[in-house]
Amino acid sequence: MTSPPTIYDVAGRAGVSISTVSRALNSPGRVSEQTRRKVLAAVDALGFTPKPDAVAKARRGVGRIGVIAPHTSYPSVARRLNGILSAIGPRPLEVVLFDQESAAESASPLLASLPVTGRLDGLIVVSLPLDESVADRLTGLGLPTVLLDVRHPGFDAVHTDDTAGGRLAAGHLLERGHRRFGFLGEAQISDRYVSPSQRRLEGYRVALADAGHPLRDEDVRLVRHRAREALSAAHELLSRPEHPTAVFAADDTLAAGVLRAARDVGLTVPRDVAVVGFDDGELAEVIDLTTIRQPLEESGRAAAERLIQQLDHRTTARDLALELELIVRGTT
Known part of the structure; x- marks a missing residue:
């Protein structure tokens, strides 16, 4: 009896x-079309039976990239995703999205399972920190x-300097002459890392202290990333007799919540209270919000382009820092 082909x-x-055969069947985007055709011809001639989904991917010449992010919680993530998709363009790569609700908590369980359950060729992790155990596993898997x-x-x-954003x-x-300050940010859920909100607060706090106007604990409010909770916290900040005259969200x-709260308690923006946000999405432009602009689409494109380079040829890890920009509008 003849043994089945191997x-x-x-x-x-x-x-x-053998490794080229494996790549052609499981990560077809990582081999040339000519090589993939040779492997598929050999598979067909010998009657070799790999996993059906591997053959289907190879015949389409399609690789698979996972993007894990808090897609449903942060408008900025959608713009980063647009940048990722524009960089991929017509390349033979599928993009699979995995949602993690908040950037303020650990994503370890979901991240730890993705390489197995997602059958991925590459991964982009957006705004979610890596625990050491997950980092070790991803490194060990060679993903x-x-x-x-x-x-x-x-x-x-690919990142920006959140601390520098707080300083901006x-x-x-301070240049606008304010001397009483407030901050509204996202609550830190896990103590295993420092969130973007905490880094922005740190830069803001240090810059104010250096200027002789330390930020008091009672002028800081940290909430879940929910508009209703942001509104309630902003009400608390702005309802006091000695309320902050300037709030960084x-x-x-979160900044939109501060603007609504100011209106509710009878304060005029920017005369009675100035407001600065962070991101510069469509919302900021519509509500005439002064904000710190992140290069969101550009960062998504840069991340995808770097991953494509790594799929083609693995190299030493690189760190790319993108610049932030202060956009001054009517709220200051």
């Missing part, structure tokens, strides 16, 4: 290595991974 037989008939809006040693990263906001408000959604 991957070794396919490699011999196609004149390629090309690019971090976007976060950093971790040994991984490609503080400097602008960790993103534009």
